Amino acid sequence: xxxxxxEVIIVGAGGAGLMAALYASEGxxxxxxxxxxxxxxxxxxxxxxxxxxxxxxIDEDQPIYHAYDTxxxxxxxxxQNAAKVLAEEAIDSVIELERxxxxxxxxxxxRISQRRxxxxxxxxxxxxxxxACHAADRTGHMILQTLYQQCIKKKVNFFDEFxxxxxxxxxxxxxxxxxxxxxxxxxxxxxxxxxxxxxxGWGRCWSVTSNAHSLTGDGAAIALRRGVPMEDMEFFxxxxxxxxxxxxxxxxxxxxxxxxxxxxxGERFMEKYAPSVKDLASRDVVSRAIYDEVANGRGIxxxxxxxxxxxxxxxxxxxxxxxxxxxxxxxxxxxxLPDILDFCRTYLGVDPVKEPMPVQPTAHYAMxxxxxxxxxxxxxxENNTVMPGLxxxxxxxxxxxHGANRLxxxxxxxxxVFGRRxxxxxxxxxxxxxxxxxxxxxxxxxxxxxxxxxxxxxxSKPYELRDAMxxxxxxxxxxxxxxxxxxxxxxxxxxxxxxxxxDITIDDxxxxxxxxxxxxxxxxxxxxxxxxxxxxxxxxxxxxxxxSRDDFPDRDDDxxxxxxxxxxxxxxKESDYRVTADKPVDLSLWEDxxxxxxxxxxxxxxxxxxxx
Amino acid sequence: xxxLTVKFKIRRQNPEIxxxxxxxxxxxxxxxxxxxDRVLEMLHRIKWEQDGTLSLRRxxxxxxxxxxxxRINGVNALACKVLIQDVGNEIMVEPILGxxxxxxxxxxxxxxxxxxxxxxxxxxxxxxxxxxxxxxxxTQADKDKFDDTTKCILCACCTTSCPSYWAxxxxxxxxxxxxxxxxxxxxxxxxxxxxxxxxxEENGVWRCRTIYNCTPACPREIQVTKAIGEVKxxxxxxxxxxxxxxxxxxxx
Ligand SMILES: Cc1cc2nc3c(=O)[nH]c(=O)nc-3n(C[C@H](O)[C@H](O)[C@H](O)COP(=O)(O)OP(=O)(O)OC[C@H]3O[C@@H](n4cnc5c(N)ncnc54)[C@H](O)[C@@H]3O)c2cc1C
Ligand code: FES
Numbered sequence: 001x002x003x004x005x006x007e008v009i010i011v012g013a014g015g016a017g018l019m020a021a022l023y024a025s026e027g028x029x030x031x032x033x034x035x036x037x038x039x040x041x042x043x044x045x046x047x048x049x050x051x052x053x054x055x056x057x058i059d060e061d062q063p064i065y066h067a068y069d070t071x072x073x074x075x076x077x078x079x080q081n082a083a084k085v086l087a088e089e090a091i092d093s094v095i096e097l098e099r100x101x102x103x104x105x106x107x108x109x110x111r112i113s114q115r116r117x118x119x120x121x122x123x124x125x126x127x128x129x130x131x132a133c134h135a136a137d138r139t140g141h142m143i144l145q146t147l148y149q150q151c152i153k154k155k156v157n158f159f160d161e162f163x164x165x166x167x168x169x170x171x172x173x174x175x176x177x178x179x180x181x182x183x184x185x186x187x188x189x190x191x192x193x194x195x196x197x198x199x200x201g202w203g204r205c206w207s208v209t210s211n212a213h214s215l216t217g218d219g220a221a222i223a224l225r226r227g228v229p230m231e232d233m234e235f236f237x238x239x240x241x242x243x244x245x246x247x248x249x250x251x252x253x254x255x256x257x258x259x260x261x262x263x264x265x266g267e268r269f270m271e272k273y274a275p276s277v278k279d280l281a282s283r284d285v286v287s288r289a290i291y292d293e294v295a296n297g298r299g300i301x302x303x304x305x306x307x308x309x310x311x312x313x314x315x316x317x318x319x320x321x322x323x324x325x326x327x328x329x330x331x332x333x334x335x336x337l338p339d340i341l342d343f344c345r346t347y348l349g350v351d352p353v354k355e356p357m358p359v360q361p362t363a364h365y366a367m368x369x370x371x372x373x374x375x376x377x378x379x380x381x382e383n384n385t386v387m388p389g390l391x392x393x394x395x396x397x398x399x400x401x402h403g404a405n406r407l408x409x410x411x412x413x414x415x416x417v418f419g420r421r422x423x424x425x426x427x428x429x430x431x432x433x434x435x436x437x438x439x440x441x442x443x444x445x446x447x448x449x450x451x452x453x454x455x456x457x458x459x460s461k462p463y464e465l466r467d468a469m470x471x472x473x474x475x476x477x478x479x480x481x482x483x484x485x486x487x488x489x490x491x492x493x494x495x496x497x498x499x500x501x502x503d504i505t506i507d508d509x510x511x512x513x514x515x516x517x518x519x520x521x522x523x524x525x526x527x528x529x530x531x532x533x534x535x536x537x538x539x540x541x542x543x544x545x546x547x548s549r550d551d552f553p554d555r556d557d558d559x560x561x562x563x564x565x566x567x568x569x570x571x572x573k574e575s576d577y578r579v580t581a582d583k584p585v586d587l588s589l590w591e592d593x594x595x596x597x598x599x600x601x602x603x604x605x606x607x608x609x610x611x612x
Numbered sequence: 613x614x615x616l617t618v619k620f621k622i623r624r625q626n627p628e629i630x631x632x633x634x635x636x637x638x639x640x641x642x643x644x645x646x647x648x649d650r651v652l653e654m655l656h657r658i659k660w661e662q663d664g665t666l667s668l669r670r671x672x673x674x675x676x677x678x679x680x681x682x683r684i685n686g687v688n689a690l691a692c693k694v695l696i697q698d699v700g701n702e703i704m705v706e707p708i709l710g711x712x713x714x715x716x717x718x719x720x721x722x723x724x725x726x727x728x729x730x731x732x733x734x735x736x737x738x739x740x741x742x743x744x745x746x747x748x749x750x751t752q753a754d755k756d757k758f759d760d761t762t763k764c765i766l767c768a769c770c771t772t773s774c775p776s777y778w779a780x781x782x783x784x785x786x787x788x789x790x791x792x793x794x795x796x797x798x799x800x801x802x803x804x805x806x807x808x809x810x811x812x813e814e815n816g817v818w819r820c821r822t823i824y825n826c827t828p829a830c831p832r833e834i835q836v837t838k839a840i841g842e843v844k845x846x847x848x849x850x851x852x853x854x855x856x857x858x859x860x861x862x863x864x
Pocket of ligand 1: 011012013014015016017034035036037038039042043044045046047048049050051052139140162163164165198199200201210211212215218219249251364365393394395396408409410411412413415
């Protein structure tokens with residue numbers, strides 16, 4: 001095995017990993033970034049609409065309003081201390097991105113331009129606010145490029161196309177990671193004092209998703225196997241507007257610019273479901289509305305999709321109806337949403353300036369994941385006990401700033417705010433600790449697992465198992481779930497796991513770029529996360545945020561103001577997963593209000609029913 | 613639902629298998645294909661249903677990550693952005709040219725990224741930050757001057773379609789120039805001179821013979837040749853202002 005030693009090992013080179021790398025380097029640490037993709041291929045580059053920050057460049061705004069929206073959007077499962085940090089540090093982080101050269105669109109006053117986005121309001125829900133800072137509809141692309149450019153400038157070490165496959169732990173302390181060099185198939189050990197997982201989400205557990213093929217949850221699954229519980233896995237966001245059947249995302253920015261959702265009768269149905277903010281209600285609300293319209297036969301031509309309409313005539317009609325004097329034209333749409341138009345023209349042959357777009361909910365974002373505190377330190381139980389040397393940030397982490405449902409633009413904020421905090425914390429941590437020695441058998445277990453997959457003589461092809469997993473997740477653990485559907489999913493997933501461990505076979509026996517082998521290994525990660533998702537969802541007998549149960553339609557604050565934690569029991573091959581529900585939600589902003597003696601009806605941060 | 617039969621001819625090579633270590637063609641037939649299926653999905657079907665050893669890079673599947681540049685019927689493109697209806701029932705797929713093939717459709721991208729890194733592809737501004745602690749100011753019109761080149765996803769479609777690059781791999785290539793352009797014409801940046809000096813050298817912009825392959829090859833519709841022309845002008849004039857005329861590229 002090849003050996004490397006760096007104080008800080010960052011796994012993943014999306015927005016979170018790169019931000020952490022910049023800050024850990026700046027803090028004086030010796031850093032290596034290990035990524036299975038070239039950094040610029042990371043899915044942060046797919047983010048479209050914007051990054052939220054209460055800059056107030058267009059209308060009055062304050063971080064406390066941003067925190068409020070984040071908590072309400074999260075259906076009050078959001079840890080309030082995390083939401084506060086996110087909202088306050090968003091401002092500095094966005095300014096910092098501008099100083100790194102990010103080409104934001106500009107206001108007439110030459111400041112960073114902002115647009116409206118679902119669930120973002122002024123003065124605790126009073127009216128929609130322009131908070132999403134944007135660079136056309138490729139904000140994520142510009143963030144990813146800009147951060148990578150700064151890493152080149154600062155000469156950060158990169159190990160591109162190295163896939164991390166295990167975490168090395170010695171006596172409860174982090175000691176490094178094991179990675180496969182994809183170009184050669186060889187195993188490498190990275191000995192480190194601190195490891196940060198920034199491996200992104202796992203939307204590929206579902207069949208209709210906005211996520212890249214590479215989003216297979218590797219980091220989360222690895223952590224789970226090494227004793228870290230997964231927090232709030234039942235909360236996976238379905239974005240309301242994926243391109244019909246393909247799942248490619250159409251940003252909420254389309255609705256932010258005035259686009260509306262219409263059913264088969266041409267009705268703007270969100271007026272019914274969210275009378276005040278309508279099409280810009282939070283995502284879980286809009287996805288359920290689409291689902292309900294379709295279920296009631298009002299999908300377009302009776303199919304499972306509705307229309308998203310950004311044609312200027314339609315948009316202007318509703319502007320007029322609402323008494324706004326804003327008007328848009330074709331050129332405006334072209335300049336604000338060029339990529340969206342390109343996707344629709346390429347994949348659908350539909351020109352959104354002339355025709356509405358067919359959309360349906362698409363599996364989009366993991367609210368749950370590796371539990372961390374606000375310094376990106378991984379915690380391993382309900383008492384927030386820190387695991388020494390282990391960190392996580394970005395979509396794979398659960399801070400939890402997003403609670404039961406993330407607001408649009410808040411993931412990009414999460415990446416830069418908590419990536420930065422993680423980077424700083426690691427730089428400080430590695431100065432004060434010795435190297436944890438590598439155990440003698442470091443890497444042996446995962447090497448054996450790879451040998452097993454490679455030599456499998458069974459009859460199941462990984463893609464067949466993957467298709468079956470994605471289908472059962474879409475059908476049974478989707479926008480709506482019930483006890484029956486989830487139990488069905490768990491049963492099917494257990495069977496798939498059985499086949500995965502006892503009956504698998506692959507074609508490619510080589511070592512160089514053996515993508516057949518790597519895909520099979522990734523499937524193992526997804527099968528685990530899918531089952532943990534279904535098990536966690538079964539336990540939570542209420543509906544909250546993105547977790548909507550037909551059999552428990554109401555939110556139940558008396559029993560469920562807690563985060564779930566799912567632990568692997570025994571080897572992943574036969575684990576049953578133990579899910580607990582006793583990690584309390586941080587309610588510090590509300591506690592403050594009570595301590596100040598605010599009367600009940602003035603307490604903004606007290607959990608209450610959500611109305612949009 | 614049309615139900616097409618499509619024949620793929622794929623250029624393959626596997627350094628680990630004697631006899632297959634030299635490039636060769638292999639045919640695959642797929643049935644049940646929709647005209648709107650993407651070429652990437654079809655390559656996946658071949659890999660998953662017929663031959664797991666077929667190797668390629670991909671990630672986002674909708675044209676934003678730049679992983680899956682390849683030659684499809686002789687033209688550079690991202691496999692995830694080409695629909696079957698655009699290329700017909702007989703489809704030839706090869707690795708991009710000018711970079712060493714590692715396995716099947718996977719080429720060694722390191723020379724490409726080395727060129728990219730050589731043009732100082734990062735923002736430089738050493739002025740003290742604004743006193744109000746806020747962003748530097750820029751007009752939208754100034755931002756629009758380099759908007760087009762910010763779209764680059766480093767897929768290499770342009771560079772590997774360029775005969776000058778094929779002839780001489782030391783040429784930095786169109787993609788690196790596009791990346792430099794993005795900073796050279798950014799009014800906030802302060803290192804234009806250094807970048808122009810780099811690009812004025814032997815393996816810089818003057819190796820571009822305006823053959824124009826790069827522009828139609830760009831899956832992001834960047835006006836690559838125009839951008840290279842603007843960099844050439846800036847070198848000749850020794851300054852960057854007054855060169856870029858903003859035209860709205862998105863007129864369909
Ligand atoms: C289409 C789309 C649009 C979006 N739009 C917005 C938006 O407008 N605003 C917003 O706030 N959010 C948006 N989001 C969400 C947001 O983009 C993502 O949540 C976020 O970018 C995730 O970033 P990350 O750094 O955590 O991970 P990613 O950017 O996904 O990066 C993951 C990294 O981990 C690496 N990796 C993974 N596994 C391994 C392994 N085993 N070994 C080594 N490396 C590994 C990969 O190579 C990659 O570098 C959008 C998401 C999608 C899908
Ligand atoms: S797979 Fe990302 S560009 Fe094609």
